[in-house]
Structure formats: C-alpha cells, structure tokens
Amino acid sequence: MTPTSVFLIDDHHVLRQAIARMLDQESDITVVGQAGDARSGIRTMETLQPYPEIVIVDLKMPGQSGMSAIVEIMQAHPGTKIIVFTMYDNPGYVWSTMNAGARGYILKSASGSDLLRAVRSVANGGAYLQAEITMPLLKRLVQDARAADDRGTLSVREMHILEALAEGLSNKMIAKSLSITEETVKSHLKKIYEKLGAADRAHAVAIALRQQLIG
Missing domain, CATH: 1.10.10.10 (Winged helix-like DNA-binding domain superfamily/Winged helix DNA-binding domain)
Structure with missing residues (x-):
C-alpha cells in the first residue's frame, strides 16, 4: 500500500519539524515536503510529482494567509485534501475554511494521536473536526440559520x-x-x-x- 503523501505549511519551524518527524514514523504516511510560508509552499508543491494528497496548513503566517492558500490550492488542485492546523478555535474560521474546501480542522493544542487520526480520516475520504471545536461550530451554524432570513x-x-x-x-x-x-x-x-x-x-x-x- 502506497503511503499517504503529506506536505506541511507552517511558519513555526520547531513545531513543523516535530510534526514531520512524527508523521514520518508512521508506515502509512510520508512527508514529501514542508515550507515556512504559504507562497513558497504552493510553489514547491507545484514541482512535486505527484501533487501531495494532503496539505496541513496553518492559518496565520507572514505574507499570504492560510485561508488564501486554501482557496488557491483548491482552485488549482481540487482533489487535494487540506487539514487546517492552528491555534485558533474561532468557529468563524472553522466555517470559512471548511466552506473553502478544507477537510479537517485541528488545534495545535491537540495530541499527536489526534493529528494522526485527522490525517488518516481525511486520507480515507472522510473529514475531521477536533471535539473541542465541534460544539462552538454547531452553535455558529444555528445562529447563521436563524440570521439567514435577515441577511x-x-x-x-x-x-x-x-x-x-x-x-x-x-x-x-x-x-x-x-x-x-x-x-x-x-x-x-x-x-x-x-x-x-x-x-x-x-x-x-x-x-x-x-x-x-x-x-
């Protein structure tokens, strides 16, 4: 079985390296590259053959934002599966990124096993929302539904x-x-x-x- 290819985009160098090492220890996952900002990450991924199956991306980075990167990646490679890996639990961010095409949303406070579950769930065609952000997101959806007529x-x-x-x-x-x-x-x-x-x-x-x- 071919390992799931993963590319990391995060400006926190030490954390990114640690995540890469953790993922590479798994037989069913391989990290094919990483970048410290969205623009260089997108450029690097375009040189890879094949294109990475999963992109794990932070939201807040110098230069191009993670949100903008998600939109750009999905437009160019709609089959790519994106997991947002961030410190922000704002349900508005969750809603916006998932609406843009992301398949997973996980906080940097999560355990390594949570991140592995996210990668494997998304790789198998599913989605992944960390438990801590599910309830705030549901509340946001209810509020949005109630406000729909007003908008x-x-x-x-x-x-x-x-x-x-x-x-x-x-x-x-x-x-x-x-x-x-x-x-x-x-x-x-x-x-x-x-x-x-x-x-x-x-x-x-x-x-x-x-x-x-x-x-």
Whole structure:
C-alpha cells in the first residue's frame, strides 16, 4: 500500500519539524515536503510529482494567509485534501475554511494521536473536526440559520461588485466604474463577505464561483 503523501505549511519551524518527524514514523504516511510560508509552499508543491494528497496548513503566517492558500490550492488542485492546523478555535474560521474546501480542522493544542487520526480520516475520504471545536461550530451554524432570513440574497449592486472582484479590480477601480466612493465599495464588500461567509476577497470570489453566482 502506497503511503499517504503529506506536505506541511507552517511558519513555526520547531513545531513543523516535530510534526514531520512524527508523521514520518508512521508506515502509512510520508512527508514529501514542508515550507515556512504559504507562497513558497504552493510553489514547491507545484514541482512535486505527484501533487501531495494532503496539505496541513496553518492559518496565520507572514505574507499570504492560510485561508488564501486554501482557496488557491483548491482552485488549482481540487482533489487535494487540506487539514487546517492552528491555534485558533474561532468557529468563524472553522466555517470559512471548511466552506473553502478544507477537510479537517485541528488545534495545535491537540495530541499527536489526534493529528494522526485527522490525517488518516481525511486520507480515507472522510473529514475531521477536533471535539473541542465541534460544539462552538454547531452553535455558529444555528445562529447563521436563524440570521439567514435577515441577511437575504445579494443585491444587484453587490453582484456587480462581486463580478468586479472576480476580474481583479481594486476598490478604487470598482468605485470609478460604478461611480461610487471607495468607502461605499468597502461597505458593500463587508456585506458581501457576511452574506457569503467569506474571509476575504479571494474567498468571496471562490464561493461565488462554486455557487455559480458568477461565471
């Protein structure tokens, strides 16, 4: 049986090395590479043949964020299985990353056996949420469901701005094209993120494409 290939992206060097050693001790898992930031990690993975089956990524790193990296990886390699490995237990982060395509979410306070369970569960086609974050996430989902009617759907103006985001336009360019101020654009963006459950511009575009709100 071919071991599951794993790539690590985390700016905490000592922790990343320790995790790599732990995973490599398992006969069914092999660490094929690691990086201290998202941008270099994405570049390195593109040189690997085959592409890693599982990517374990931190959320908060210098430069490109883990959230943005998840969106970029999933767009280029939709079959990749991503596990978020972070110190943040905010249910909003959990929701956003899972909505972007992550298959697992585990805290850095977890035990090594928890991380191994996450890797094996995701490798076998499942998902993994650490027990400590399941209840907060469920509460968040209930709150979101109750607020769904209040949020409503995207307005025509918000759709125009979302389409402009997909074209890569800056806030200044969007404001000029729609004859509105940059502050108004920022206000609309905030509402768009809330309605889509997006963390940033790239995430909003990814969600909109997945839901076929834009072409």
